[in-house]
Every structure is written in structure tokens, then in C-alpha cells.
Amino acid sequence: MPQTAPRRAGRRSGDSTTRDDILRASQKLFGRNGFKNTSMRAVATEAGVDVALVPYYFGSKHGLFVAAMEVPVDPADQVRRATAGPREALGRNLITEFTATWEGPETGSAMQGMLRSVVNDESRSNAYGEFASSQMVPLIAETADVSLDSARSLLTVLFGVATLRYLVAVPLFTEMTRDEIIALYAPQLQRIVDGDH
Numbered sequence: 001m002p003q004t005a006p007r008r009a010g011r012r013s014g015d016s017t018t019r020d021d022i023l024r025a026s027q028k029l030f031g032r033n034g035f036k037n038t039s040m041r042a043v044a045t046e047a048g049v050d051v052a053l054v055p056y057y058f059g060s061k062h063g064l065f066v067a068a069m070e071v072p073v074d075p076a077d078q079v080r081r082a083t084a085g086p087r088e089a090l091g092r093n094l095i096t097e098f099t100a101t102w103e104g105p106e107t108g109s110a111m112q113g114m115l116r117s118v119v120n121d122e123s124r125s126n127a128y129g130e131f132a133s134s135q136m137v138p139l140i141a142e143t144a145d146v147s148l149d150s151a152r153s154l155l156t157v158l159f160g161v162a163t164l165r166y167l168v169a170v171p172l173f174t175e176m177t178r179d180e181i182i183a184l185y186a187p188q189l190q191r192i193v194d195g196d197h
Helices: 018-033 040-047 053-058 061-068 075-082 087-103 108-120 122-144 148-167 178-194
Strands: none
Touching: 018 040, 018 053, 018 061, 018 122, 040 053, 040 061, 053 061, 061 122, 075 087, 075 122, 087 108, 087 148, 087 178, 108 122, 108 148, 122 148, 148 178
16 A cells, blocks of 8 residues: 655645634734734744735735725725815715715625724724824825825824714714715815815
């Protein structure tokens, strides 16, 4: 009877649990080290897989983070869509794009659940906070052609609305329709944009 060669020890290639293992490892490392200080190589080592499998499944560290944080819509895609139009419509486009995700039939409950978990879980809060600082604020500044300070102010308004309307459920915010929210905050966001130049 022929002998089977012993299986070599080492990192696993892709199998049925590899994607989940990478996700679990990334959640742990993003929570502990933040977005900036977590490399795809470190995630692969933690998961016990070949480093090439991380971009194979998730494309980039940004994609890995979005999956690990269970964000139903990539916020970078939202920003790019909102800033693709004319500058004079940027305020309206931003609040329209973000409220569409927060209240959409396919994304609303998942997005609100993600926001809730970020607020209630310190490690997720730290990871998402660093992601917003190192990725989202610079992206808004670049695509909207505004300063970092203005980009920070825009994000503050957007997530202030999200917190008060969807997490804390303050009646003054929840009693308004989405159209009323857009009508109220679009001019305020636009003033930040217009005041930048």
C-alpha cells in the first residue's frame, strides 16, 4: 500500500472557513490597533492564512475594514456619489445620499445597527473613529475640494443627524420626514462648502 506524503505545515490556502477567519482576525486587530496600525499581513498572520488571500477576498485594507465593521454600504462610495455633482448642490447631495442609506429598505436597519454597535463597543468605536479620521475626512476634502477643517465640519453635521435621529431617537428629529431633514440640513451643509473658498 503506497504511503501518502505527510501534509506540510504552513499557512492554509483558501478553504470554506478562510474568509470568516480573516474577518474575525481583522475585527480583533482593527479593534485593538485601529485602522492605520493594522496591516493586511498582520491580519493574515492572525488568521493563519497566506497574505495573498486577504486582497483576494476583500480587495484592499479599506474593503476589509468595511466588511469587518459590517458596514452595509461603503461610505467612500457614498462620498464619491455625493461629491460627483456640481459644487452648489453638494450640501443637498451629501444629506440626501447619507439619509438614503440610513433609511433605505435594504440598508437602513443594518446601517443603524452598525452605528449602534460603534457607539456601544469601545474597540469598534476606536477603529471606526480612526477610519473616519484617516480615510473619510481626507476623502471628503479631496473629492469636495474643501479644507480638512471643512470636511470635518461636514462629517460632524452628518453624523450628528444620524446620532440624534437614529440612535438616540430625539423626538424633534424623529418627528421630521426625510424630506424635511434634507430641506433643513442641505443649506447648512452648503454654507460650510461655500464658506471654504
